[in-house]
Amino acid sequence: MRPAYHSGLRQLVKRYxxxxxxxxxxxxxxxxxxxxxxxxxxxxxxxxxxxxxxxxGFSHLTVxxxxxxxxxxxxxxxxxxxxxxxxxxxxxxxxxxxxxWLEEEKCYAITYVSFSKGGPLVSLALTENFKEFVKYGPLxxxxxxxxxxxxxxxRADGGKRYALIHRPxxxxxxxxxxxxxxxxxxxxxxxxxxxxxxGWWDQHRVGLGTPPVATPYGWLIFYHGVRxxxxxxxxxxxxxxLDLEDPRRVLCRTEEWxxxxxxxxxxxxxxxxxxxxxxxxxxxxxxxxxxxxxAADRCVGLAFLRYRxxxxxxxxxxxx
Ligand code: BMA
Numbered sequence: 036m037r038p039a040y041h042s043g044l045r046q047l048v049k050r051y052x053x054x055x056x057x058x059x060x061x062x063x064x065x066x067x068x069x070x071x072x073x074x075x076x077x078x079x080x081x082x083x084x085x086x087x088x089x090x091x092g093f094s095h096l097t098v099x100x101x102x103x104x105x106x107x108x109x110x111x112x113x114x115x116x117x118x119x120x121x122x123x124x125x126x127x128x129x130x131x132x133x134x135x136w137l138e139e140e141k142c143y144a145i146t147y148v149s150f151s152k153g154g155p156l157v158s159l160a161l162t163e164n165f166k167e168f169v170k171y172g173p174l175x176x177x178x179x180x181x182x183x184x185x186x187x188x189x190r191a192d193g194g195k196r197y198a199l200i201h202r203p204x205x206x207x208x209x210x211x212x213x214x215x216x217x218x219x220x221x222x223x224x225x226x227x228x229x230x231x232x233x234g235w236w237d238q239h240r241v242g243l244g245t246p247p248v249a250t251p252y253g254w255l256i257f258y259h260g261v262r263x264x265x266x267x268x269x270x271x272x273x274x275x276x277l278d279l280e281d282p283r284r285v286l287c288r289t290e291e292w293x294x295x296x297x298x299x300x301x302x303x304x305x306x307x308x309x310x311x312x313x314x315x316x317x318x319x320x321x322x323x324x325x326x327x328x329x330a331a332d333r334c335v336g337l338a339f340l341r342y343r344x345x346x347x348x349x350x351x352x353x354x355x
Pocket of ligand 1: 070270306332
């Protein structure tokens with residue numbers, strides 16, 4: 036018997052009625068697609084660092100900001116963070132940024148995919164103002180994607196180490212991994228955090244969606260899960276909680292997806308059937324989570340979740 040809360044989680048996700056909030060038609064310069072944004076509250080506004088794909092098929096990242104995080108986006112008229120020649124790994128563009136505020140360093144860490152000739156890999160850039168960025172270069176070898184740092188270091192194992200969630204592809208398997216580093220440059224103690232679940236909706240690939248957010252119940256993460264179907268790959272969304280002190284411990288993981296492509300803008304685009312969350316804002320006062328996601332690799336959608344109710348239901352889920 037399924038417990039009463041089952042599928043209740045999905046009821047707590049509401050798409051913004053005026054979605055998509057950003058689309059290529061509304062962009063100030065000619066682009067093919069705008070998708071998969073990082074999100075952060077910055078100087079009282081919601082700032083999105085949006086992946087923008089140009090009409091050659093290469094991506095860069097551009098800032099868009101709004102007072103309420105829903106409407107009236109002020110979009111930078113030129114790229115904010117783009118590939119540079121001295122970074123060979125960026126040759127085929129920058130994609131899918133995730134943003135985290137690093138408490139100790141007092142700056143934002145942006146982990147993004149840089150597309151090299153050798154495959155996609157995760158690069159790091161630091162910024163204080165989203166105007167000037169310091170590029171750190173790649174963290175781990177290809178093929179790697181879907182990465183975010185935690186906002187603070189961990190004392191587990193006696194050290195004081197940064198932790199990175201990422202998604203290497205090894206032997207063709209695409210699980211979510213976690214790795215540790217004393218200095219953001221040297222990474223080790225790699226282990227699988229959330230594996231794909233054979234037979235399930237997330238059977239073929241999983242990847243981190245939004246950066247970890249500390250809650251009273253643990254680190255909240257949303258992830259995407261992929262199933263290959265006769266008409267292409269279906270990208271859906273699940274959630275999990277990780278132990279606050281030892282993020283290698285998965286406390287719970289949703290059995291069912293909480294979001295699946297259903298709206299026309301999620302079903303029609305360059306890649307039909309994709310919801311791909313990459314940005315999260317938690318407003319505890321409003322009891323609201325705002326999820327920013329790429330829809331069908333063409334535009335950006337926004338979904339609202341009731342923060343406390345969502346967590347209360349989520350902790351009831353098992354680890355499968
Ligand atoms: C993933 C990434 C994302 C993309 C998604 C769906 O592998 O490349 O950038 O949105 O596939 O196509």
